[in-house]
Amino acid sequence: MSRSKTPSTFHARVTVMPRRAVLDPQGRAIHQALKRLGFKQVEEVRAGKSFDLTLTAAGAEAAAAAVEEMCRRLLANPVIEDFAVELVDGAGDGRS
Amino acid sequence: MSRSKTPSTFHARVTVMPRRAVLDPQGRAIHQALKRLGFKQVEEVRAGKSFDLTLTAAGAEAAAAAVEEMCRRLLANPVIEDFAVELVDGAGDGRS
Amino acid sequence: MRCGIVVFPGSNCDHDVYHVLKHVLGQEAMFLWHDATDLKDCELIVLPGGFAYGDYLRAGAMAARSRIMSAVARHAERGGLVLGICNGFQVLLEAGLLPGAMRPNRGLRFLCQDVYLRLERHDLPFTHAYRDVRVARMPIAHAEGCYVASDEELDRLEAGGQVVLRYGDAGGGRGDDDPAVNPNGSARAIAGIVNRQGNVLGMMPHPERCAEAVLGNEDGLPLFRGLTEEHGRTAR
Amino acid sequence: MSRRVASPAEPAVDQEVAAEHGLSADEYERLCDLLGRTPTWTELGITSALWSEHCSYKSSKVHLARFPTSGPYVLQGPGENAGVVDIGHGWVAAFKMESHNHPSFIEPYQGAATGVGGILRDVFAMGARPIACLDSLRFGRLEAPRMRHLVDGVVRGIGDYGNCVGVPTVGGETGFHPSYDRNILVNVFALGLARRERLAHARAAGAGNPLLYVGSPTGRDGIHGATMASEAFAADSEAKRPTVQVGDPFTEKLLLEACLEALRTGAVVALQDMGAAGLTSTAFEMAARGGTGVYLNLSRVPLREPGLTPYEIMLSESQERMLLVVERQRQKDVEGIFRRWGLEVTDVGKVTDDGRAEVRFARRKVADMPVQPLTQGAPVLRRPVRVPKDLEERQRPPEVPQPDDPTAALAALLDTPEMGSKAWIWRQYDHTVRTNTVAGPGGDAAVLLLKGTPAGLALTSDVNPVYCWLDPHRGGAQAVAEAVRNLACVGAEPMALSDCLNFGSPEDPQIAWQFRECVEGMAAACRALEVPVISGNVSFYNQTDDGGPGGPRAIHPTPTVAMVGLIPDLASLPSSSFTRAGDRIVLLGTDAGEFGGSAYLRLLYEVEQGRPPAVDLGREARLAELLRFLAFEGLISTAHDLSEGGLAVALAEACFGRGLGAEVSLELAPLNLFSETQGRALVAAPAAAVEQVLEEAEAYGVPALEVGAVGGERLRIRASGGAVDAAVEDLRRRWETALPRWMEETG
Ligand SMILES: Nc1ncnc2c1ncn2[C@@H]1O[C@H](COP(=O)(O)OP(=O)(O)O)[C@@H](O)[C@H]1O
Numbered sequence A, B: 001m002s003r004s005k006t007p008s009t010f011h012a013r014v015t016v017m018p019r020r021a022v023l024d025p026q027g028r029a030i031h032q033a034l035k036r037l038g039f040k041q042v043e044e045v046r047a048g049k050s051f052d053l054t055l056t057a058a059g060a061e062a063a064a065a066a067v068e069e070m071c072r073r074l075l076a077n078p079v080i081e082d083f084a085v086e087l088v089d090g091a092g093d094g095r096s
Numbered sequence C: 001m002r003c004g005i006v007v008f009p010g011s012n013c014d015h016d017v018y019h020v021l022k023h024v025l026g027q028e029a030m031f032l033w034h035d036a037t038d039l040k041d042c043e044l045i046v047l048p049g050g051f052a053y054g055d056y057l058r059a060g061a062m063a064a065r066s067r068i069m070s071a072v073a074r075h076a077e078r079g080g081l082v083l084g085i086c087n088g089f090q091v092l093l094e095a096g097l098l099p100g101a102m103r104p105n106r107g108l109r110f111l112c113q114d115v116y117l118r119l120e121r122h123d124l125p126f127t128h129a130y131r132d133v134r135v136a137r138m139p140i141a142h143a144e145g146c147y148v149a150s151d152e153e154l155d156r157l158e159a160g161g162q163v164v165l166r167y168g169d170a171g172g173g174r175g176d177d178d179p180a181v182n183p184n185g186s187a188r189a190i191a192g193i194v195n196r197q198g199n200v201l202g203m204m205p206h207p208e209r210c211a212e213a214v215l216g217n218e219d220g221l222p223l224f225r226g227l228t229e230e231h232g233r234t235a236r
Numbered sequence D: 001m002s003r004r005v006a007s008p009a010e011p012a013v014d015q016e017v018a019a020e021h022g023l024s025a026d027e028y029e030r031l032c033d034l035l036g037r038t039p040t041w042t043e044l045g046i047t048s049a050l051w052s053e054h055c056s057y058k059s060s061k062v063h064l065a066r067f068p069t070s071g072p073y074v075l076q077g078p079g080e081n082a083g084v085v086d087i088g089h090g091w092v093a094a095f096k097m098e099s100h101n102h103p104s105f106i107e108p109y110q111g112a113a114t115g116v117g118g119i120l121r122d123v124f125a126m127g128a129r130p131i132a133c134l135d136s137l138r139f140g141r142l143e144a145p146r147m148r149h150l151v152d153g154v155v156r157g158i159g160d161y162g163n164c165v166g167v168p169t170v171g172g173e174t175g176f177h178p179s180y181d182r183n184i185l186v187n188v189f190a191l192g193l194a195r196r197e198r199l200a201h202a203r204a205a206g207a208g209n210p211l212l213y214v215g216s217p218t219g220r221d222g223i224h225g226a227t228m229a230s231e232a233f234a235a236d237s238e239a240k241r242p243t244v245q246v247g248d249p250f251t252e253k254l255l256l257e258a259c260l261e262a263l264r265t266g267a268v269v270a271l272q273d274m275g276a277a278g279l280t281s282t283a284f285e286m287a288a289r290g291g292t293g294v295y296l297n298l299s300r301v302p303l304r305e306p307g308l309t310p311y312e313i314m315l316s317e318s319q320e321r322m323l324l325v326v327e328r329q330r331q332k333d334v335e336g337i338f339r340r341w342g343l344e345v346t347d348v349g350k351v352t353d354d355g356r357a358e359v360r361f362a363r364r365k366v367a368d369m370p371v372q373p374l375t376q377g378a379p380v381l382r383r384p385v386r387v388p389k390d391l392e393e394r395q396r397p398p399e400v401p402q403p404d405d406p407t408a409a410l411a412a413l414l415d416t417p418e419m420g421s422k423a424w425i426w427r428q429y430d431h432t433v434r435t436n437t438v439a440g441p442g443g444d445a446a447v448l449l450l451k452g453t454p455a456g457l458a459l460t461s462d463v464n465p466v467y468c469w470l471d472p473h474r475g476g477a478q479a480v481a482e483a484v485r486n487l488a489c490v491g492a493e494p495m496a497l498s499d500c501l502n503f504g505s506p507e508d509p510q511i512a513w514q515f516r517e518c519v520e521g522m523a524a525a526c527r528a529l530e531v532p533v534i535s536g537n538v539s540f541y542n543q544t545d546d547g548g549p550g551g552p553r554a555i556h557p558t559p560t561v562a563m564v565g566l567i568p569d570l571a572s573l574p575s576s577s578f579t580r581a582g583d584r585i586v587l588l589g590t591d592a593g594e595f596g597g598s599a600y601l602r603l604l605y606e607v608e609q610g611r612p613p614a615v616d617l618g619r620e621a622r623l624a625e626l627l628r629f630l631a632f633e634g635l636i637s638t639a640h641d642l643s644e645g646g647l648a649v650a651l652a653e654a655c656f657g658r659g660l661g662a663e664v665s666l667e668l669a670p671l672n673l674f675s676e677t678q679g680r681a682l683v684a685a686p687a688a689a690v691e692q693v694l695e696e697a698e699a700y701g702v703p704a705l706e707v708g709a710v711g712g713e714r715l716r717i718r719a720s721g722g723a724v725d726a727a728v729e730d731l732r733r734r735w736e737t738a739l740p741r742w743m744e745e746t747g
């Protein structure tokens, strides 16, 4: 009730990674492939997912909280994955 | 020849995203699913991949350059994808 | 004809292609290991279906960078015949031997079903044996078969007659937006393309799975027969 | 006598700790006697795994002994990684079915995927190249919490794994019932082919021969829950938590090719997958079968993460790992093959001749146990049984309402996910890879080509859990009889079966009774229909205590039967759908108006009551023989058995394949179109052959009646006092969309 900010647009990047102890066959295969290509300096590769979300929220905190909730409910599988949420500058589109 | 730094360990995070112009059925499906779960505030979702690499390099710049080369040669498909490389603090493991 | 079938780690239609070439058509068929540098004088190189390297990064991505692919590229450049089926097509795209890329099917699920194909050209070694057949029925079995390329690229392909196979309906009509006709959502319903010189074909459907009467469908047989016959004609 | 040399970091063992590991006081005492001392922590872990229900079959053994296990085709009965039949032409087929129920409920995608991985390894451990899978799935109501997520994940998991390895999933079954709301069932079957002389075994032999560990490194995957219960490990909980098993079908494919290639060298003495209870059961079982011993050096085992204890290494269930015994002189050759396929291979021990399993880690002996007493000597329990309190209530004859409108009743039945087409599922499975699939999913039985021969293999999986719940003896017999019937519809003679017996807790006497009755019903049918059981699996404890008043809720008894048959010649294979307008339709068998447990009562009136249809094994045998004869002689173009939903549903299904209608009339009440009396099938034959079909039926002692003809675009069934009359296309659309409507919701 006390909140009166007008909602604005936010960009969030979610990174979902297999948990440390969980087997990551993708990462392993990619590591091998990089080595075959001559990138011997690589010691480990973990492979995960990345999502860019555009959403409206009352403020940055609310946006981050909402995206974390989305991760818990859908974007990440808590049994085998960890996630991280990062709010990207509201104006930009957060991609290179 | 002139480089004499001892190589050290770096952590890099690579994010690979479908190009704007490219169809992203997965992002769309996730967007729909989020809306069904009640997250009506989401306006767009793009789905991509994320890789965490551990590698040794002579320095941060060399590490970043090597990872960018890996992206060009294997990790991203330039016809449909863009990539971004981010060096994560050398000491930490860069994950939440 | 000497036919080489490339075996990548994770190829799983290699034996099926071998069976058709060797036992159905009586050709000289052999397997070529992914890290070989030499194609053993094979005139036809087949990149078979399957999940090379598990398709773990993108379908075909890691296989496209394996050692044998430089030899395959040289073979193609010299005008040698190359056929990529399903995963093999994905490998050809990733290797840059054919333009464009593959994305996940429009429904985001693996699809194993029969499709109808419009044969858009009959003057290639791959298709001449179809003679006046305009529509063929073949199975598909893939998760990433949605062909994409830029509009300019697509126009170039069409203009150059490089679109060889297109998903269509049973009567040969088009229905590019209809999931029942174009199940993976390919741009312009493209199911198979050839390079400009006409000697490298990539296709998503599996002709080797419908090349024997006992399996209830022989629509794939003319493709292999044409390749081996064509050779017979030109070599003599 | 060896000194007791547990690592000082390991907790001491006493009876209380043993109890936390699930060992009874008796079992603990027995273990101490066998060792002549207190077991070490690692030894306790090993024992609790070997004597667990899953590995020892302690509650089921006495009952399973009733199955016939030999027959003219059987080369290898239960006891190896998979059973084997001789199919002639120099070929043998190895097959087995396994459950992955609990893991699939926790993590549906990985649980189902690793289920496929495990069963494929069981098959290629026999030296057989896997050529087909079946999956038998039981889900709860689609509206139950998480259920669509579970369905989606399980189907994707099975698909992605099998598709990647390149083994077609050619059939299966899918059911939905509230008894599985909290305990879904994922049963996966695999069959492989080998040349007869190349069959492999899992018997460790030849003292001094090295043990090679191949495949993925070991992590803390799926380690015995017992670790968690222990005080000692509570402190650093998160890091040491066992993790969900993740499947790696790519590594599996390499392992498959490398193992088959290694076997061709003749230098492999034995091999086995590291499945349930991991290295423990593999090492002990291989030594037990060979009458030898093993020496294991756990410090050599490749690890995925540092710091695993010997206990964890022995019990890890990390996937895509195999253990090989190879001839010492040819170790290098075999290792070379695995390396060429890009796989790690490590020498982790050797075969010994002292009948003991000696396990070392970091120069310390952590276990030293006699092999035979631990494997063969697992306790055998005779669990008390009791007839369920409410059995009489369950079996009370139900009231069976007449259908107001038979057409509407049929349409409503076909419109349920239970009766509707399962194509949404099997389209996600590659069922044509390997180019052997003559008839894939969608018919009565899948049919596979045996390349280079005129013969074919037929596969089916069947069980009706509602029948089993209402009358487990009948239900068990019915599952076997239906499988035989499904095979007969494609002209196949059954060679053997594998099963997956899914039940609640055997400690509940009412469930132990269900189990015994089901097994006896199956065994009776197996004997009468001459189908031996050559492999299988028991899955108990499929129940959940949600604190409700009735105690834990168990699943319906679900003894899944996967049966394999031989078709001598594929030249005259009948289809399960109508293929030609003008063909005459003949109904084989007679109706007795049986509705107990029927789809009609259950799906239209929510009544699950009464005795299920009787199973007359003599009649089933005659019907199957007749069907095989008709198929072999090429007299029929269509054969489809009558099962759930009765004649009306069978006719509708036969119309759907090619959209051909049928015109049928019978002297039956419309209600009886939905009766599920067993021992029936419908066939279609060209008009010219009908006389002969009827004569042959009479000769085989099977009642037969010509009831109509194939043709048109409508299904018309005229019964006494009512009729079904509907456009095939309308029925087909409902049947086809019933399941996808639930699964592909949008907006
Ligand atoms: N989970 C599944 N996987 C593969 N095929 C399936 C699955 N569920 C059902 N099917 C296929 O659908 C068809 C119908 O199944 P079902 O109704 O159980 O047949 P029936 O009553 O003849 O035993 C069968 O051909 C079966 O193989």
Ligand SMILES: [Mg+2]
Pocket: D443, D444, D486, D640, D641, D643
């Ligand atoms: Mg049937």
